[in-house]
Amino acid sequence: MRGEIRVVHYINQYFAGAGGEDRANIGPQSGESPIGPGVGLQRALGEAAQIVATVFCGDNYMAEKGDVAAVEIAHLIGEYSPQVVVAGPSFGSGRYGLACAQVCYAVQRELKIPALAAMHEESPAVDLFRRRVVIIPTGRTAAGMAAALGAVARIAVKLGRGEALGTPDLEGYFSRGERSNEFSETQGAVRAVDMLANRFQGKAFQTEWPLPTYDAVKAPPAVTTRRPIRLGLVTEGGVVAKGNPDRLPSGWANKWVRYSLTGIEDLTATDFETIDGGFDTRAGNDEPDRLIPVDALRELEKEGKVQLHGELYSTVGNMGSISNMRRIGAEMAYELRRAGVDAVLVGAT
């Protein structure tokens, strides 16, 4: 029995050697030894830990059943009483990456033991799960397997021992996207002059406050239809029906509202207003078309240049958290896509 640390390894059907896409629907299965990349992982773990079981599952099974499957797998894993669970490495894969992250998250919740995944930063699972699961960065493809396994083994042993991990940049995992204070050994002024000195000398330096990276969304192709463009209307400037019957908040919004534009030729001050707390609302209240130009669009519609979607979607961007705004945007997009619009005009304040 190597070391005291028991590890269970989660992989997908492909890395388990069970087959490719044709077997992506298989449900959870297990074996009491390292399988596939688990063999390399066990080598990397050395005497410090033992892979007591491998659990694998089809990527489509996971994609379709989501968290329900992840919980099922967590309980299967639990039968082997591990101290730590490793999922992947899944490299650039989308479904496999999500499956790994979901399994880890379920293991943490259901079994209350640590888990870690490993994947390339562009995998969608990173953005969705980095706050909840320790995820180690890897290369894009399995060509980086050896390096990935080394990093995974090092952190798996630490977690298995119950040791606290250092900060993401020191330990080598994706930051949870959170920040908190600490005391440095040196004054900020000294660190600032040091950082500039490193820049002069062309030496590597690390910013203490990385700029946000936003998803790069590939631009949809130009709308080239000959018929009038079907246009959705969205505002984040808090345009609401007068009196704000749906109680859209003036900031920190976690919801959005929709108003029928049937029979409405322009947004009037009697029927609409803005309740956004992030800017001076006088101009928008006097003339709500200044926030979303229904009047101009109706004019163009009469000339056959555009066809307005039947509803105005509205939310408040003021002080909005990124995660809420992401979700609101996704919900609006889903509805607009279902309604068959060609494009969306978004008015922002």
Add this chain to the structure above:
Amino acid sequence: MNDSWKHGGEGSSHLELLTYEVKDAAMDHQTALQAGTLTINAVELRSLLLEDSYFDDVVFDVVRPGEDARLVHIIDVVEPRTRVSEPGSDFPGLLGAFRTVGRGTTHRLGGICITEVSEPVPGAATLWREAMLDMSGAGAQYSPLSRLINLVVEFRPNLERLRQTESADKTDTLAAFAAGYDKAIRLAGLKAAVYLASITAGLRPDRRETLRLAENDSLRALPGVVYLLQLQATYLYGEILPPTGSVGEPGPLPTIIHPNEVLDGALVNAFTTMACTREATYLMQNHAVIRELHRRHGESLDFRGVVLYTYGENNSSKERVAGHTANLADLLGANGAILSSLGGGHATIDLMLTCEKLERRGIATTLLLPEMATDPEDSGFVHFVREAQAIVSTGNYEQRVQLEPTGKVIGGMQLIDGHQNASGSLDVPLRLIIGSTNQWGASQLRGRAR
């Protein structure tokens, strides 16, 4: 440009700073400094400060690092200084006529500061008024000022003077009195600073520093560094630097100043802003970035000067401020620049615009910036530019700290924000602790990704 700044000619900005260390302080019959102990004649000092009829009384206290004591309602903090080579030239524009500072010989008392406290008077603005300091316990580590002996001066307003002021509009009267009282407190702090530092006449200093940006041939090989200091609430030789106009007024254009002027009393705090980033006079007299650049001048860099900038109130004004600030840095011969910003929304935009312009000109930048995220997943940036790749964080001031109850509170009974009992246990954001996220890097606090 006047080369005598650097060539050591007539009127060069060559400052001899003599430090007299204070290891303890106490009230006594005579104001004197002996073997590191400062004694203060409270009667004499009180009499000096009460020359200003804004005050009904002033009360002194001495608190030491590690003592179970908490100061609240802090207005400004000043280091005792006097310019012995030009008597009567201290804090020009405020205590006396304009005189260029930053040259000659200045005496300072080290290890001690004068801390002005007062309850806000009716009519005083209370937003950003609260500033506190714990001398021991969990809160002490969050301010660089807790490591100093604080001579606390508590001011009491002369309400009789308020009653005697005639005005048709009661609101005006109160606001005018509050503004006058606030300024009177600051001037009194400066007077006390000079009074105490004057005791060093004839004494031998513990340390002597020469602060001079000497010019020599080796400097040509070193990268030129300019420091861009963003200010919001500061007197420059007695004139308030940013205009106090309404929203929509353009910000003033930036200006150039010699670093020694900043260190020698040209800049004095003018009004209260957030405690965590308050432009306390003490922190300008001992400006961390300027001190560090001075230290490395001639060794690894050529410190070319300081640009004072503020921020514009609208887009076009911001472009003007940022553009001109970058121009001045370039004009001074910057190969690199350190930029500090008060943080928050408005001011950070100007910082970022300036950074962008400098980087695009090939001038490397490093920014010093406090964080203000309330949501853990918030990046904390209100605005940023891709060029801002080198940032030193001075900490997130929205992060909260739990402070233990204290045996002694000076300055007031209740916090201005939230009215909590000032002597009890407190749960406050770092925003309320003076200098906690000092944007000039005086402290060691920083933010880090988790």
Add this chain to the structure above:
Amino acid sequence: MLVTALSPLAKTVGANRIVRGKAVSHPFGDPTLSPIDERRFRRRLVEKALSALAIDVDTPTVFEADPETT
């Protein structure tokens, strides 16, 4: 198509098609203009936005409105 006065920020954040609006509190309006002139301004701005939909872009692009409209 995103219409906002803060077009530099929109570009940094990665919106692909951006048209610069007039001001934060009135992207599609200009209260200093007479009602008729303002409606003309708004229409021109909207036309600009719609025309950008017919153009392919690779990276975040700010479509500057005509000088008259900003």
